[in-house]
Amino acid sequence: MYKIVKKEKLVEDIDRFYIKAPLIARKAKAGQFVVIRINEDGERIPLTIADYNRSNGIISIVSMRVGKTTTLLSSLKESDSILDVVGPLGNASEIENFGRVICVGGGVGIPPIFPIARELKKIGNYVISIIGARSKDLLILKEEMEDTSDELYICSDDGSIGYHGFVSDFLKEYLEKNLTGNADKRKDIARVIAIGPALMMSAVADVTRPFNIKTIVSLNSIMVDGTGMCGACRVEVGGKTKFVCVNGPEFDGHQVNFELLLSRQKIYCDQEKECMDIYEHKCMLDK
Amino acid sequence: MTEKINRKRQKKEKIPRVAMPEQEPEKRNKNFNEVTLGYTEEDALREASRCLQCKNPECIKGCPVEIDIKSFIKLIQEKKFDEALKKIREKNGLPAICGRVCPQEDQCEKVCILGIKDDPAAIGRLERYVADREMKEIAEGIKECAWSEVTKQCTREKIAIIGSGPGGLTCGAELAKLGYRVTIFEALHEPGGVLVYGIPEFRLPKEIVKREIDYVKSLGVKIEVNMVMGKILTIDDLFKEGFRAIFISTGAGLPYFMGISGENLNGVYSANEYLTRSNLMKAYKFPQCDTPIIRGDKIAVVGGGNVAMDSARVAKRLGAKHVYLIYRRSEEEMPARNEEIKHAREEGIEFKLLASPVEIIGKDGWVHKIMCIKMKLGEPDDSGRRRPVPLEGSEFNIEVDVVIMAIGQGPNPLLTSTIPRLELTRWGNIKADPITGKTNIEGVFAGGDIVTGAATVILAMGAGKSAAAAIDEYIRTSIW
Ligand SMILES: Cc1cc2nc3c(=O)[nH]c(=O)nc-3n(C[C@H](O)[C@H](O)[C@H](O)COP(=O)(O)OP(=O)(O)OC[C@H]3O[C@@H](n4cnc5c(N)ncnc54)[C@H](O)[C@@H]3O)c2cc1C
Ligand SMILES: Cc1cc2nc3c(=O)[nH]c(=O)nc-3n(C[C@H](O)[C@H](O)[C@H](O)COP(=O)(O)OP(=O)(O)OC[C@H]3O[C@@H](n4cnc5c(N)ncnc54)[C@H](O)[C@@H]3O)c2cc1C
Ligand code: SF4
Ligand code: FES
Numbered sequence: 001m002y003k004i005v006k007k008e009k010l011v012e013d014i015d016r017f018y019i020k021a022p023l024i025a026r027k028a029k030a031g032q033f034v035v036i037r038i039n040e041d042g043e044r045i046p047l048t049i050a051d052y053n054r055s056n057g058i059i060s061i062v063s064m065r066v067g068k069t070t071t072l073l074s075s076l077k078e079s080d081s082i083l084d085v086v087g088p089l090g091n092a093s094e095i096e097n098f099g100r101v102i103c104v105g106g107g108v109g110i111p112p113i114f115p116i117a118r119e120l121k122k123i124g125n126y127v128i129s130i131i132g133a134r135s136k137d138l139l140i141l142k143e144e145m146e147d148t149s150d151e152l153y154i155c156s157d158d159g160s161i162g163y164h165g166f167v168s169d170f171l172k173e174y175l176e177k178n179l180t181g182n183a184d185k186r187k188d189i190a191r192v193i194a195i196g197p198a199l200m201m202s203a204v205a206d207v208t209r210p211f212n213i214k215t216i217v218s219l220n221s222i223m224v225d226g227t228g229m230c231g232a233c234r235v236e237v238g239g240k241t242k243f244v245c246v247n248g249p250e251f252d253g254h255q256v257n258f259e260l261l262l263s264r265q266k267i268y269c270d271q272e273k274e275c276m277d278i279y280e281h282k283c284m285l286d287k
Numbered sequence: 288m289t290e291k292i293n294r295k296r297q298k299k300e301k302i303p304r305v306a307m308p309e310q311e312p313e314k315r316n317k318n319f320n321e322v323t324l325g326y327t328e329e330d331a332l333r334e335a336s337r338c339l340q341c342k343n344p345e346c347i348k349g350c351p352v353e354i355d356i357k358s359f360i361k362l363i364q365e366k367k368f369d370e371a372l373k374k375i376r377e378k379n380g381l382p383a384i385c386g387r388v389c390p391q392e393d394q395c396e397k398v399c400i401l402g403i404k405d406d407p408a409a410i411g412r413l414e415r416y417v418a419d420r421e422m423k424e425i426a427e428g429i430k431e432c433a434w435s436e437v438t439k440q441c442t443r444e445k446i447a448i449i450g451s452g453p454g455g456l457t458c459g460a461e462l463a464k465l466g467y468r469v470t471i472f473e474a475l476h477e478p479g480g481v482l483v484y485g486i487p488e489f490r491l492p493k494e495i496v497k498r499e500i501d502y503v504k505s506l507g508v509k510i511e512v513n514m515v516m517g518k519i520l521t522i523d524d525l526f527k528e529g530f531r532a533i534f535i536s537t538g539a540g541l542p543y544f545m546g547i548s549g550e551n552l553n554g555v556y557s558a559n560e561y562l563t564r565s566n567l568m569k570a571y572k573f574p575q576c577d578t579p580i581i582r583g584d585k586i587a588v589v590g591g592g593n594v595a596m597d598s599a600r601v602a603k604r605l606g607a608k609h610v611y612l613i614y615r616r617s618e619e620e621m622p623a624r625n626e627e628i629k630h631a632r633e634e635g636i637e638f639k640l641l642a643s644p645v646e647i648i649g650k651d652g653w654v655h656k657i658m659c660i661k662m663k664l665g666e667p668d669d670s671g672r673r674r675p676v677p678l679e680g681s682e683f684n685i686e687v688d689v690v691i692m693a694i695g696q697g698p699n700p701l702l703t704s705t706i707p708r709l710e711l712t713r714w715g716n717i718k719a720d721p722i723t724g725k726t727n728i729e730g731v732f733a734g735g736d737i738v739t740g741a742a743t744v745i746l747a748m749g750a751g752k753s754a755a756a757a758i759d760e761y762i763r764t765s766i767w
Pocket of ligand 1: 033043044045046047048049061062063064065066067068069070071108111112219220221222223224249265266268269272273276
C-alpha cells in the first residue's frame with residue numbers, strides 16, 4: 001500500500017497526488033513513470049513521475065480525469081492508499097548541456113516536462129518553455145514553469161490567456177522569427193522536447209522537421225506491466241517496433257509513426273466507455 | 288501370501304489406465320473452472336494398483352527432480368496418503384502444481400516400465416491426487432495445516448532472489464529451510480511468475496498457486512512485490528544492503544513477434560499480453576474488473592506450444608466462435624503437452640497445421656485477415672524435428688478479428704542490462720553453471736528460464752533447488 005500524503009486539486013479534472021514511496025523517490029529521474037493499480041479489480045495505468053523528493057521519500061503524480069481509473073484515482077483523499085505503485089519505469093530523459101532548448105508542454109504534459117526543464121536548466125541550458133491548455137482555467141503549473149525557464153510562453157486554444165492558438169503554432173512562429181534571416185542574429189535551438197497529447201507531439205514534430213531540430217517526444221501508449229513483458233505498448237520508430245515502457249518513453253519525434261500510436265490508443269474505446277458508464281451510474285446510485 | 292497372488296492376478300487382468308474425470312468439452316469451453324476434476328480415492332487406488340513396483344524403476348530417472356515415484360505410489364497403494372505426500376515433498380515442494388502442469392509424457396511416464404506394453408502409470412494424476420487430498424482435508428478441518436505453525440524465524444545470512452516464478456520460489460523455500468533470511472523481489476503485483484500471469488485458471492487454479500506460495504512464506508520467506516529490480520534496486524544495492532548472495536530467476540518474459548507486416552495492427556496480441564490481461568488482470572471478468580480485452584468472433588493463434596494452447600482455449604472461453612490454431616509443422620511436432628492438445632481439440636479449437644502466417648492484413652487500423660502459406664516437412668533440423676518448408680504459391684487468407692502471437696518468449700533484458708559485467712549468451716540468457724547456477728560474478732547465481740530459455744516448471748524448480756545447495760555451500764565456505 002502506498003499512502004497519499006497530500007492531494008491538491010490543480011484545476012477542474014486535474015489533481016496532484018503526493019505519495020509515500022521512498023525507494024522510488026530514491027531512484028526516480030526526470031522522464032520516468034510509475035504504473036499504479038488502485039484496488040484488486042483495478043487496471044494498471046502509467047503516470048509520469050512529476051516530481052520526487054529523495055529526502056522525505058515522496059513522489060508526486062499529476063493525473064487528469066479521462067476514464068474510470070483516473071476518475072477513481074481522483075476520488076481518493078489524503079491519507080487514502082493506492083494498492084500498487086511500481087517504478088521508476090522507463091528511461092530517464094537525456095540531461096546534458098545542449099545549449100538552447102525549447103520545452104513544449106500541453107495539458108497534462110506540463111507536469112512531466114517540468115522536472116525535465118528544471119534539470120536542463122540546472123545543468124546550464126538556456127530553457128525556453130512553451131506551455132498551453134484549452135483555456136486559462138485549465139492551465140497548470142504556470143509558476144513552477146516560470147521559475148525553471150529563461151523564457152516562458154503561454155498559449156491557449158481559446159485565447160483566454162497568452163497566445164491564441166496551439167503550442168505548435170506558437171512554436172512555428174517562434175522558430176521562423178528566430179531561426180531565419182540574418183545569420184549573426186540567429187540563435188540556434190539545440191533541441192526541442194515536447195510532451196502532451198499525441199496529436200500535439202505529432203504537430204510539434206512536423207513544425208521542427210523543416211528546421212532540422214532534434215525533437216524528443218514522450219509517448220503515451222497503452223500499457224499493462226510496464227516492464228517489457230507484454231508488448232501492449234509497442235509503437236513504430238524509424239520503421240522498427242519498439243516497446244515504449246522499456247525502450248522509451250522518449251523517442252526521436254521525427255521517427256515516430258504517430259498515426260499508429262493514435263490508432264493503438266483507441267483500441268479499447270468501447271470497453272472504456274462501458275466501464276466508465278457503469279462506474280458513473282454506480283456513483284449516482286451511491287449519492 | 289494369497290493377497291500377493293491376488294494382486295498379481297489382478298495385474299494380469301490388466302486394469303486400464305484410469306481416466307481423469309473432466310468437465311464436458313461443450314460446457315467447459317464456456318467457463319474458466321478447472322477442466323480436469325481430479326481422481327477420487329477409488330480412482331487413485333485403482334490407478335496406483337497398476338504400478339508394477341519395479342525392481343529397477345525407470346520413472347525416478349525420468350523425473351527431473353528424482354521424486355521417489357515408486358515409493359510414493361506404494362504408499363498410495365497402502366492408503367498412506369499423508370506419507371505419500373511427504374515422500375513427494377522430499378523432492379518437490381509444489382506437487383499440486385507439478386501434478387497438473389508437468390509434461391509427464393516426456394518425463395517419468397515416458398520411461399515407465401508399465402508403458403512398454405501398456406499405458407504408463409498415471410504418475411502426474413496420482414501426485415496431484417495426494418496434494419489435493421491434503422488441501423481438501425485442511426479446508427474441511429479434518430486435518431490441521433501442518434505448516435501454519437511452522438512459520439519460523441530465520442536467522443542466518445540474508446539472501447536475495449529476483450523473480451517469484453517456480454525457480455525463485457523453490458530456491459527461496461530451500462534456503463529458508465536451512466535458516467537463511469530470504470527475500471524474493473517480484474516485479475508484478477502478485478507472486479508466482481508464469482503460474483499466475485501465464486497459465487490460465489482452468490488449467491491451474493490460482494487458489495492452488497496461492498496456497499503453495501503461502502507454504503513458502505510460512506517457511507519464513509519474505510516476498511516483496513512491485514519491485515522491478517534493476518530499476519528500483521540494482522544488484523550492487525542488494526550487496527550493499529547486506530545480502531550475501533543473489534539468485535536471479537527472472538524467467539523468459541520477452542514476447543517474440545514474427546516480424547511480418549501488420550503485426551502492430553489493433554487486435555494483434557502477444558500471447559503474454561493476452562494471457563496477462565485475462566489471467567493476472569482478470570479481464571475475463573470485465574467490466575467487473577477494469578482491464579479490457581478484445582473478445583473477437585474469429586481468432587487466430589499462431590504457435591504450437593503450451594502457450595498457444597492456453598491462448599486458444601482462453602479465446603474460446605471469451606466467446607470466440609472460431610479459434611484457429613496456426614502451426615507450421617504437424618501435430619506430432621507440437622511441443623505442447625499431449626493433454627493440452629487433446630483438450631484443445633475437444634473444445635473445438637480448429638487446427639490449421641502445416642501453415643505459417645506471412646502477413647496480417649488490416650482494415651481501418653484493425654486486423655481483418657491473416658495470410659498464411661502452406662508448408663511441407665523437409666529434412667530434420669538441429670532439434671531433430673523436420674524442418675517446415677513453404678510451398679510456393681500456396682498462400683491463403685483466413686478472416687479474423689484478433690491474432691495472438693504465441694511463437695515463443697526470450698529473456699527480458701530489463702535486469703541484465705543493468706549488470707554490464709554479467710556474462711550472457713548470444714540470445715541474452717544468463718551464462719550459469721547448470722548445476723550450481725553460478726554466474727561469472729561472485730555471489731550471483733541464476734537459474735530457470737532466464738538461463739535455459741523457455742522450458743518447464745519442473746526444470747526451473749530443479750535449478751532453484753540445486754542453486755540453493757550451492758548458495759549454502761558458498762555462504763558456509765566463502766569459496767567461489
Ligand atoms: C508513459 C506514460 C505516462 C503517462 N503520464 C500521465 C500523467 O502524468 N498524467 C496523466 O493524466 N496521464 C498520463 N498518462 C496517460 C494515462 O495513463 C491514461 O490517461 C490513463 O491510463 C487513462 O485511464 P482511465 O481508466 O482513466 O481511462 P480510460 O477510459 O481507460 O482511457 C482513456 C484513454 O487513456 C489511454 N489508456 C487507457 N488505458 C491505458 C493504460 N492501461 N495505459 C496507458 N494508457 C491507457 C487510452 O488511450 C484511452 O483511450 C501517461 C501514459 C503513459 C503511457
Ligand atoms: C502460457 C504458458 C504456459 C505454460 N505451460 C506450462 C506447462 O503446462 N508445463 C510446464 O512445465 N511449463 C509450462 N510453461 C513454462 C513454465 O511456466 C516456465 O518454464 C517456468 O514458469 C519458468 O520458471 P522461472 O522461475 O524460471 O520463471 P517465471 O515463471 O517466468 O518467473 C519469473 C518471474 O520473475 C519476475 N521478474 C522478471 N524480471 C524481473 C525483475 N527485473 N525484477 C523482479 N522480478 C522480475 C517475473 O515477473 C516473473 O514473475 C508455460 C509457460 C507459459 C508462458
Ligand atoms: S516405472 Fe512405472 S511401473 Fe515401474 S515403479 Fe515406476 S511408475 Fe511404477
Ligand atoms: S507495457 Fe507491457 S511491454 Fe510495455
